[in-house]
Amino acid sequence: xxxxxxxxRVRVEERLLIEEIERRGIAYELIxxxxxxxxxxxxRGFDRFDVILDRCLSQTQATTAIRIxxxxxxxxxxxxxxxxxxxxxxxxxxxLARDNVATPRTMVAVGVxxxxxxxxxxxxxxxxxxxxxxxxxxxxxxxxxxxxxxxxEHKATLGSVSHSVFYxxxxxxxxxxxxxxxxxxxxxxxxxxxxxxxxITNTARGGKASVYGVDGETQELCRRxxxxxxxxxxxxDLLECPERGLLVSEINHTxxxxxxxxxxxxxxxGRIIDFVVETAKAATREAIxxxxxx
Amino acid sequence: METAVMSAACPECAAEVSFARRPIAGxxxxxSQCSAELEVTSVVPLTLEVAPEVREDWGE
Numbered sequence: 001x002x003x004x005x006x007x008x009r010v011r012v013e014e015r016l017l018i019e020e021i022e023r024r025g026i027a028y029e030l031i032x033x034x035x036x037x038x039x040x041x042x043x044r045g046f047d048r049f050d051v052i053l054d055r056c057l058s059q060t061q062a063t064t065a066i067r068i069x070x071x072x073x074x075x076x077x078x079x080x081x082x083x084x085x086x087x088x089x090x091x092x093x094x095x096l097a098r099d100n101v102a103t104p105r106t107m108v109a110v111g112v113x114x115x116x117x118x119x120x121x122x123x124x125x126x127x128x129x130x131x132x133x134x135x136x137x138x139x140x141x142x143x144x145x146x147x148x149x150x151x152x153e154h155k156a157t158l159g160s161v162s163h164s165v166f167y168x169x170x171x172x173x174x175x176x177x178x179x180x181x182x183x184x185x186x187x188x189x190x191x192x193x194x195x196x197x198x199x200i201t202n203t204a205r206g207g208k209a210s211v212y213g214v215d216g217e218t219q220e221l222c223r224r225x226x227x228x229x230x231x232x233x234x235x236x237d238l239l240e241c242p243e244r245g246l247l248v249s250e251i252n253h254t255x256x257x258x259x260x261x262x263x264x265x266x267x268x269x270g271r272i273i274d275f276v277v278e279t280a281k282a283a284t285r286e287a288i289x290x291x292x293x294x
Numbered sequence: 295m296e297t298a299v300m301s302a303a304c305p306e307c308a309a310e311v312s313f314a315r316r317p318i319a320g321x322x323x324x325x326s327q328c329s330a331e332l333e334v335t336s337v338v339p340l341t342l343e344v345a346p347e348v349r350e351d352w353g354e
Contacts, residue, residue, distance in 0.1 A: 009333065009345075010320040018318075032320055059351040087351070134353015160350060235354065252354035 051280035075283035115166035136202035
């Protein structure tokens with residue numbers, strides 16, 4: 001078996017994954033997305049890989065490369081359709097809503113005035129998120145109309161095209177933490193709680209991780225959420241709503257896990273590699289290439 | 295046996311940046327002198343450049 005690790009920046013996570021690959025004696029090559037070139041008519045040897053594990057920091061680079069690998073029938077974790085569904089919060093929300101997976105109430109507008117109307121209809125406070133972005137960046141809790149008008153003007157004036165989609169979500173009065181469940185296919189590997197005095201609890205923003213026991217009900221919710229976006233190696237972010245229970249907030253397709261190994265006691269990188277190997281063994285190249293050409 | 299140490303100059307302040315184990319191209323480190331975030335852009339020869347700023351589509 002030959003495993004390809006697609007990467008941009010090599011972080012602690014990529015180092016840990018490489019260690020697990022080497023520990024299992026799996027042949028592998030690193031594929032730097034920044035330096036690779038692809039010919040869509042000629043595989044140029046890229047089809048020699050039995051599986052690709054995507055660990056690109058850039059969602060754009062990831063979908064670009066993975067779609068090309070799939071064109072040549074190479075199994076990829078995660079698939080391009082999954083990356084597309086997870087890297088755009090609107091796409092994620094639509095998939096979850098389609099499959100009746102509990103998620104915060106969400107409204108969308110593409111004009112400033114209509115966005116203000118959506119915010120007023122949602123009520124204060126509410127949350128404004130960019131549809132593309134991670135690590136808790138550029139989230140805004142909109143507490144009143146003055147804040148709404150200012151934030152919308154700033155996004156419309158200063159933001160890129162992606163900021164012209166105004167994604168408005170209800171503010172969930174959660175208990176100063178959120179939850180994350182790491183999934184490998186239908187299996188919940190482990191869970192963490194990320195606590196913070198701030199309403200944004202990403203560890204990138206200072207949130208502290210501790211173990212969270214994933215019960216059967218939570219696993220079933222995460223299994224359904226994972227399937228809604230196509231499944232794979234995913235991190236499901238959950239909010240604890242006092243009235244409605246667990247809500248799926250976001251789904252991450254290239255999760256970071258360095259701070260989650262110790263509190264959970266789970267060898268997350270090892271389990272990821274095991275899943276990637278199983279995917280390689282189960283895949284049929286004709287089906288993968290055929291799926292892309294349609 | 296001594297552990298081999300590779301090092302290169304920080305492009306910001308010229309201080310020596312050392313690696314206790316062989317770095318991988320794309321790896322990120324921080325200069326202990328000026329705190330600049332650096333990326334290994336080449337292993338042979340070992341070359342460091344200031345790491346690019348976080349881009350809009352970066353993340354999990």
